[in-house]
Amino acid sequence: xxxxxxxxxxxxxxxxxxxxxxxxxxxxxxxxxxxxxxxxxxxxxxxxxxxxxxxxxxxxxxxxxxxxxxxxxxxxxxxxxxxxxxxxxxxxxxxxxxxxxxxxxxxxxxxxxxxxxxxxxxxxxxxxxxxxxxxxxxxxxxxxxxxxxxxxxxxxxxxxxxxxxxxxxxxxxxxxxxxxxxxxxxxxxxxxxxxxxxxxxxxxxxxxxxxxxxxxxxxxxxxxxxxxxxxxxxxxxxxxxxxxxxxx
Amino acid sequence: xxxxxxxxxxxxxxxxxxxxxxxxxxxxxxxxxxxxxxxxxxxxxxxxxxxxxxxxxxxxxxxxxxxxxxxxxxxx
Amino acid sequence: xxxxxxxxxxxxxxxxxxxxxxxxxxxxxxxxxxxxxxxxxxxxxxxxxxxxxxxxxxxxxxxxxxxxxxxxxxxxxxxxxxxxxxxxxxxxxxxxxxxxxxxxxxxxxxxxxxxxxxxxxxxxxxxxxxxxxxxxxxxxxxxxxxxxxxxxxxxxxxxxxxxxxxxxxxxxxxxxxxxxxxxxxxxxxxxxxxxxxxxxxxxxxxxxxxxxxxxxxxxxxxxxxxxxxxxxxxxxxxxxxxxxxxxxxxxxxxxxxxxxxxxxxxxxxxxxxxxxxxxxxxxxxxxxxxxxxxxxxxxxxxxxxxxxxxxxxxxxxxxxxxxxxxxxxxxxxxxxxxxxxxxxxxxxxxxxx
Numbered sequence: 001x002x003x004x005x006x007x008x009x010x011x012x013x014x015x016x017x018x019x020x021x022x023x024x025x026x027x028x029x030x031x032x033x034x035x036x037x038x039x040x041x042x043x044x045x046x047x048x049x050x051x052x053x054x055x056x057x058x059x060x061x062x063x064x065x066x067x068x069x070x071x072x073x074x075x076x077x078x079x080x081x082x083x084x085x086x087x088x089x090x091x092x093x094x095x096x097x098x099x100x101x102x103x104x105x106x107x108x109x110x111x112x113x114x115x116x117x118x119x120x121x122x123x124x125x126x127x128x129x130x131x132x133x134x135x136x137x138x139x140x141x142x143x144x145x146x147x148x149x150x151x152x153x154x155x156x157x158x159x160x161x162x163x164x165x166x167x168x169x170x171x172x173x174x175x176x177x178x179x180x181x182x183x184x185x186x187x188x189x190x191x192x193x194x195x196x197x198x199x200x201x202x203x204x205x206x207x208x209x210x211x212x213x214x215x216x217x218x219x220x221x222x223x224x225x226x227x228x229x230x231x232x233x234x235x236x237x238x239x240x241x242x243x244x245x246x247x248x
Numbered sequence: 249x250x251x252x253x254x255x256x257x258x259x260x261x262x263x264x265x266x267x268x269x270x271x272x273x274x275x276x277x278x279x280x281x282x283x284x285x286x287x288x289x290x291x292x293x294x295x296x297x298x299x300x301x302x303x304x305x306x307x308x309x310x311x312x313x314x315x316x317x318x319x320x321x322x323x324x
Numbered sequence: 325x326x327x328x329x330x331x332x333x334x335x336x337x338x339x340x341x342x343x344x345x346x347x348x349x350x351x352x353x354x355x356x357x358x359x360x361x362x363x364x365x366x367x368x369x370x371x372x373x374x375x376x377x378x379x380x381x382x383x384x385x386x387x388x389x390x391x392x393x394x395x396x397x398x399x400x401x402x403x404x405x406x407x408x409x410x411x412x413x414x415x416x417x418x419x420x421x422x423x424x425x426x427x428x429x430x431x432x433x434x435x436x437x438x439x440x441x442x443x444x445x446x447x448x449x450x451x452x453x454x455x456x457x458x459x460x461x462x463x464x465x466x467x468x469x470x471x472x473x474x475x476x477x478x479x480x481x482x483x484x485x486x487x488x489x490x491x492x493x494x495x496x497x498x499x500x501x502x503x504x505x506x507x508x509x510x511x512x513x514x515x516x517x518x519x520x521x522x523x524x525x526x527x528x529x530x531x532x533x534x535x536x537x538x539x540x541x542x543x544x545x546x547x548x549x550x551x552x553x554x555x556x557x558x559x560x561x562x563x564x565x566x567x568x569x570x571x572x573x574x575x576x577x578x579x580x581x582x583x584x585x586x587x588x589x590x591x592x593x594x595x596x597x598x599x600x601x602x603x604x605x606x607x608x609x610x611x612x613x614x615x616x617x618x619x620x621x622x623x624x625x626x627x628x629x630x631x632x633x634x635x636x637x638x639x640x641x642x643x644x645x646x647x648x649x650x651x652x653x654x655x656x657x658x659x660x661x662x663x664x665x666x667x668x669x670x671x672x673x674x675x676x677x
Contacts, residue, residue: 001255001319005305008314012529016313020290021266025312042525045393057531063520065392066533068415071385074377078389078397079520081373082347086393086522104385107378181272181306214266221266 010036012061021221023178023211024052024120028059030188031091031118034195035062040087045079047072047089049096052126056091070101073108076115087198089116095125098134098158105164105206112169112203116194119160122211123232130216134158137235142216157235161208165241172197172205173242177233179210179225186238193243202244210236254303254320256295262315265290269307269316275300278307327502332467332492333358333400335503336426337366339474340398342505345424346372347397349386351379351405354438355494356428359400380405384412384425391421392532394519396478400426403436403444407452413487414453417549418534422481424474425459425489428497431657439657440494442579445634448491449608456546458553459487460560461607463578467501469605476508483511484556491607493630494657495580556609563611564603569619571600572673574647576639577628578604581660585628588665597673607635615642624648624672628665631655 007013010032016025035041044062048054050069057064067075072090080088097105097119108115124142125131132142132149135157139148149157165173172194176187187209194205210232212224219227256278263286269278270293281294293315295301303320330338337359340348348367350360360376367374377383383399390397401409406427416423429444431437448461460480464470470492477488520530536542564582566589568574573592577585582603589599600622602614618625625647627636633651640649652668654660 001321003317004254004303004320005308005316005318007317011314015262018312020264021268021312023312025314026310029312029314041523043522045520045522047389054535055537057533061529063522063530064532065389065520066419066531066535067388068385068411071381071388071412074382074385075389075392077375077382078347078349078386078391079393080389081375081386082390082393082395082397083521086520103378104382107382178310181309184309221268222271225268225271 008032008036010034010041010061011059014058016059017055018052019215021212021214021224022052026178026184027118027120027187027209027211028056030184030191031089032060034188034192038192038195038199040195040199043085044087044089046091047076047079049090049092051093051096053091053093053120054127070096070099071104072096073101073104073113073115073117077108077113080113080115084114087195089118091118092120093126094121094123094133094135098160106167109164109167109170109204109206112171114198114201114203116198117206118191119206119208120211121160121208121236122213123157124213124216126213126216137231159236161206161241164206169204170206170242171203171244174240175208175210175236175238177210177228177238179212179228197244251323252302252320253323254301254318255298256301256307257317258293259315260292261287262313263290263292264288264313265292266312267293268310268312269293272306272310274304274306275302277301327504329500329502330467331358331498331500332470333428333497334362335467335471336400336474337362339471339505340424341366341370341372343396343475343478345396345398345478346370347390347395348374349377349383349390349397349399351377351383351401353402353405355430355497356400356402356426358497359426380408381412384409387423388412388416388419388421391416391423392419392520394516394521398424398426400428402428402430403432406444406447410452411454413459414451414455414457415534416487417457417459418455419532420485421487421532422485423487424477424481425487426474427489427491429491429493431655437657438494440580440659441630441655441657442493442581443631443634443655444491445607445629445631448489449610457549458608459489460556461489461491463491463605463607464496465579465582465603467496467499467503470496471503471505472508475505479508479511479513480560482513484552486552486556491579493579560606561609561611562605563614564605565614565617566601567598568600568602568614568617570598571622572598573624573626573669574600574602574618574622575626575628575669576602576635578607578635581628581630584660584662585665588662588669591662591666592669597669599669604635610638610642612642618643618647622647624650626650626652626668626672628660629653630659
């Protein structure tokens with residue numbers, strides 16, 4: 001029997017602290033696998049956000065920075081500008097990237113910073129206990145939108161990929177999801193392409209990954225996958241929004 | 249058509265009983281082992297009818313905690 | 325080496341580059357604009373990187389990244405901009421990263437003004453960021469001293485793995501004086517084995533981090549920083565002193581204000597008055613030992629600042645109540661004039677106070 005699936009060396013051997021069924025763990029694994037398959041673990045420098053994945057620096061088997069909330073793209077810029085041969089990536093949640101870090105991600109993209117951003121969108125603040133995020137859907141209950149997010153009060157959720165795809169510096173923008181095995185494989189392809197574009201010096205790439213938060217959605221892990229499919233996909237359509245021409 | 253045969257192993261103490269793998273298996277053989285509780289206090293996932301496994305790795309793909317390893321041989 | 329007539333801000337840029345700083349992340353704000361402008365012209369010539377960030381918040385976090393990647397890196401700003409960088413500075417101190425931060429102080433609070441001031445003393449020495457952290461603060465009074473301190477700051481930052489702030493004021497930034505660039509004294513600088521340059525498959529991952537979720541670990545870490553602070557206090561405290569043992573009045577002033585005080589002191593001496601001066605060069609660590617030399621002869625101390633009095637707190641701490649401490653200052657961008665200072669000195673000396 002040939003082994004076809006085993007834990008990637010792109011991850012350390014530290015067990016994840018994530019809640020049961022939280023898809024952060026899947027995304028961590030995909031990033032680790034891609035870094036290993038591209039054989040760049042020795043060159044990789046990752047930047048962890050503040051949020052549930054704040055401990056990402058313990059999970060990725062490469063040099064890591066822990067950034068202040070929202071500032072990962074700026075930290076990554078500093079790292080990349082010093083050592084352009086390093087493969088630099090940020091791993092951020094929606095509170096980190098779309099709320100406090102909105103300016104940083106917009107300008108990293110606008111500059112065409114040659115880094116790769118893994119953007120995990122689970123429509124809520126996880127670590128702090130379920131508050132409304134810029135990506136929380138209209139009507140979705142959160143601890144700071146207890147009556148359901150009200151558009152009149154808080155506006156509509158931000159479509160980050162669409163927003164960033166208007167910036168010419170953003171060479172690769174794709175939204176994917178991890179709510180079933182088939183989509184997880186597509187997510188891995190997108191992550192791999194984003195990193196390949198960084199290696200070929202193409203410039204800024206972001207993969208927005210729709211993800212679940214069973215604990216703060218108040219659903220079981222399986223119900224969460226269904227909720228994501230029925231509620232997030234319609235508002236956050238999957239697909240590539242920007243990719244360099246010749247790579248088509 | 250060559251028939252793929254597979255085998256999955258579970259690092260049970262990493263499992264958090266989230267059950268995602270049970271819905272991903274195309275031959276529906278991944279179940280939660282109700283007779284057992286792991287070190288975290290969860291029923292770990294398992295497979296009783298291993299002979300039906302085709303080694304597609306769907307279960308391992310959707311597992312958030314890298315619990316599952318998959319092996320496969322292609323019988324001529 | 326021949327002296328060059330330079331504007332303060334540009335001299336700071338030149339000093340940094342000569343000290344091997346090839347990375348600068350900044351943002352426009354008066355009165356420090358010539359620093360990023362200079363760096364944008366000169367860094368490309370040495371294969372360095374100048375980047376104007378989208379905000380001071382982004383700039384300090386780029387510094388965090390570059391410092392963590394092992395580079396000599398600097399940023400500069402003015403008062404409100406330095407306020408925006410405080411969280412980043414706290415992270416840099418927590419993660420024990422070396423870097424140099426220049427503050428060309430302007431009048432405050434809020435948008436304040438663009439004229440010179442020293443009203444960021446609290447911000448610089450008490451730390452505007454969160455948590456138990458300190459960072460070295462140099463306060464030059466001439467452009468030559470500015471250049472010397474900026475060049476040395478990179479070595480000091482690396483020796484102690486701590487951010488170093490150089491605090492000037494609008495005058496330091498905007499005036500021109502002749503300067504020369506001298507190599508700072510040799511310091512023991514270890515290799516940056518902790519930097520995130522990629523494991524290259526040869527070592528365990530390096531992690532640049534200031535998060536310690538376990539409280540005991542965080543306390544142990546902060547105590548480690550505290551031991552470093554004690555060592556810095558012992559080795560790096562600097563001040564200038566003039567005629568302190570024999571003084572009727574001892575003035576305390578730093579930066580450009582100290583130069584105005586020196587003029588006032590000369591005037592008073594012409595009338596036979598004995599006036600001393602303590603000029604802190606490090607605002608942190610504050611030169612408390614300088615105050616031990618004050619004798620019973622001294623009637624009182626006069627702190628002179630371009631603020632409503634912030635350094636005066638440290639003066640009171642240092643003098644331990646032995647002598648009365650008086651204050652004279654202008655703020656908002658107004659500069660103290662020698663005659664007013666002279667009158668204050670005479671009042672203290674003449675016992676009117």
